[in-house]
Amino acid sequence: MRDIAICAYQQTDIxxxxxxxxxxxxxxxxxxxxxxxxxxxxxxxxxxxxSGSCDYLQGAAFAFVLGVDALGAVPPIKESHVEMDAAxxxxxxxxxxxxxxxxxxxxxxxxxxxxxxxxIVLSQQLDPYYLAPLWxxxxxxxxxxxxxxxxxxxxxxRDMAEVVSRSRRNARNNPHAQLKGDISxxxxxxxxxxxxxLRKSDCCPVSDxxxxxxxxxVDQAQAWGLPYAVISGIDHCIETHNLGxxxxxxxxxxxxxxxxxxxxxxxxxxxxxxxPFSHQELILTRALGLDAETQVNPSGGVLAGNLMMASGxxxxxxxxxxxxxxxAQRGIAHATSGxxxxxxxxxxxEKGENA
Amino acid sequence: MSQPEILNQAFELGFTYTRSTGPVVGRFLTxxxxxxIVGIKASDSRVVVPPMEYDPDTAEELSEFVEVGEQGEIVSxxxxxxxxxxxxxxxxxxxxxxxxxxxxxxxxxxxxxxxxGDVKTGARVRAVWADETIGFITxxxxxxxx
Numbered sequence: 001m002r003d004i005a006i007c008a009y010q011q012t013d014i015x016x017x018x019x020x021x022x023x024x025x026x027x028x029x030x031x032x033x034x035x036x037x038x039x040x041x042x043x044x045x046x047x048x049x050x051s052g053s054c055d056y057l058q059g060a061a062f063a064f065v066l067g068v069d070a071l072g073a074v075p076p077i078k079e080s081h082v083e084m085d086a087a088x089x090x091x092x093x094x095x096x097x098x099x100x101x102x103x104x105x106x107x108x109x110x111x112x113x114x115x116x117x118x119x120i121v122l123s124q125q126l127d128p129y130y131l132a133p134l135w136x137x138x139x140x141x142x143x144x145x146x147x148x149x150x151x152x153x154x155x156x157x158r159d160m161a162e163v164v165s166r167s168r169r170n171a172r173n174n175p176h177a178q179l180k181g182d183i184s185x186x187x188x189x190x191x192x193x194x195x196x197x198l199r200k201s202d203c204c205p206v207s208d209x210x211x212x213x214x215x216x217x218v219d220q221a222q223a224w225g226l227p228y229a230v231i232s233g234i235d236h237c238i239e240t241h242n243l244g245x246x247x248x249x250x251x252x253x254x255x256x257x258x259x260x261x262x263x264x265x266x267x268x269x270x271x272x273x274x275x276p277f278s279h280q281e282l283i284l285t286r287a288l289g290l291d292a293e294t295q296v297n298p299s300g301g302v303l304a305g306n307l308m309m310a311s312g313x314x315x316x317x318x319x320x321x322x323x324x325x326x327x328a329q330r331g332i333a334h335a336t337s338g339x340x341x342x343x344x345x346x347x348x349x350e351k352g353e354n355a
Numbered sequence: 356m357s358q359p360e361i362l363n364q365a366f367e368l369g370f371t372y373t374r375s376t377g378p379v380v381g382r383f384l385t386x387x388x389x390x391x392i393v394g395i396k397a398s399d400s401r402v403v404v405p406p407m408e409y410d411p412d413t414a415e416e417l418s419e420f421v422e423v424g425e426q427g428e429i430v431s432x433x434x435x436x437x438x439x440x441x442x443x444x445x446x447x448x449x450x451x452x453x454x455x456x457x458x459x460x461x462x463x464x465x466x467x468x469x470x471x472g473d474v475k476t477g478a479r480v481r482a483v484w485a486d487e488t489i490g491f492i493t494x495x496x497x498x499x500x501x
Contacts, residue, residue: 117439117440119439120439123441129405129492130380130405130463131463133492134464135441135442135443137441139433140433143433143434143450144431144432144450145431147431147432148430151431193436195435196433196434196471198433242407244403244452244463245411245460
């Protein structure tokens with residue numbers, strides 16, 4: 001099997017409202033910087049392109065096609081799209097390369113969530129007969145999950161507040177983060193509840209932005225002469241859409257994906273976890289069995305800014321950055337989709353020879 | 356110069372087709388219209404409400420319906436201080452996972468309550484039916500504390 005490497009990663013600042021900028025205007029500067037980092041000219045210089053976005057955020061069918069305007073798709077390119085986080089676009093691109101149909105790929109994700117009411121938009125991803133007609137929002141579902149954890153004594157509100165405090169502090173070193181600062185767990189606990197038992201700080205903010213990545217076979221990455229990180233494993237697993245039949249206090253699918261991706265074959269220096277709610281970071285850390293040896297969410301994670309359809313790919317990009325900067329030898333990145341961590345992807349990244 | 360008349364036409368975005376809900380979801384919705392709640396037996400005999408067409412663990416097709424009670428117990432809840440416009444209630448309420456009597460798996464619906472302090476895990480609730488039932492999940496308008 002051909003080893004695949006990440007060669008470039010760029011993202012926008014994560015902002016609460018990109019104003020009049022449309023999706024193409026969010027994507028184009030990021031693509032320009034990504035091409036520059038990889039030392040290539042444009043999308044013509046890679047063999048395959050795959051994007052992740054959600055038409056529901058734009059409120060129009062086939063809205064993702066507009067994103068292709070950012071690529072300059074003439075002369076024709078090989079292009080695909082997932083109606084998912086771009087972490088799954090990366091998965092598709094990896095399959096394409098593994099099958100020998102491409103040696104390099106551009107992957108990008110974008111989301112402008114500010115114009116709509118995101119928690120309500122997300123209610124429409126639920127069971128179309130039993131839940132979507134009730135408009136159960138994503139924050140309320142996470143609150144049901146958090147209460148199960150709290151009342152079973154698995155976590156305390158203070159544990160959750162500590163996750164928030166660490167996220168905001170770590171985010172001070174992340175130039176792209178939306179929420180950052182020096183707030184203590186006590187400051188978080190002093191906040192009133194929002195959708196009880198959650199406080200507003202327990203929930204990721206609504207954000208706009210985009211990110212992009214270039215991957216290639218290790219042979220191609222070496223030919224380009226770029227520092228790279230090898231994707232030594234990647235897998236994703238999904239649980240039932242029936243929330244009542246899941247153990248919401250655990251993340252079985254994350255653990256399965258991590259095992260399949262080979263996470264436990266070595267030390268994990270860094271983990272970037274897609275936890276949109278503070279208690280979910282605790283669920284994920286435990287499901288993966290991470291201990292003090294692993295630095296969790298040094299970027300601040302998505303509590304510091306959550307780009308719908310791009311934050312999963314961003315987690316992978318953050319681990320890539322740390323490996324090529326020499327801060328880590330090996331790390332894992334996690335992406336999630338669906339309510340209460342229903343669908344989870346885990347990628348294992350390792351230092352490449354040029355890194 | 357006089358202002359030109361602005362032409363306008365009312366427009367409602369909608370899907371102008373009907374969907375068949377099939378033998379499982381359709382049965383559940385038809386029973387709701389008759390103010391009854393049914394679940395279905397999963398491969399391991401757990402009673403799942405609302406019924407699922409396939410067992411999530413074994414992928415076996417499910418078909419054994421079981422009538423369950425219209426009362427049950429709160430398994431978890433979220434208190435909504437400020438209901439959103441789309442929400443089914445316009446005053447503060449709770450979303451809850453509710454295990455109905457005779458069911459093994461909780462369902463999610465809303466619970467009417469005067470204040471957050473009135474809602475507890477383990478509290479008993481009862482379905483409140485809509486004035487007119489039409490075979491839709493909102494035939495259960497909400498649950499209320501017993």
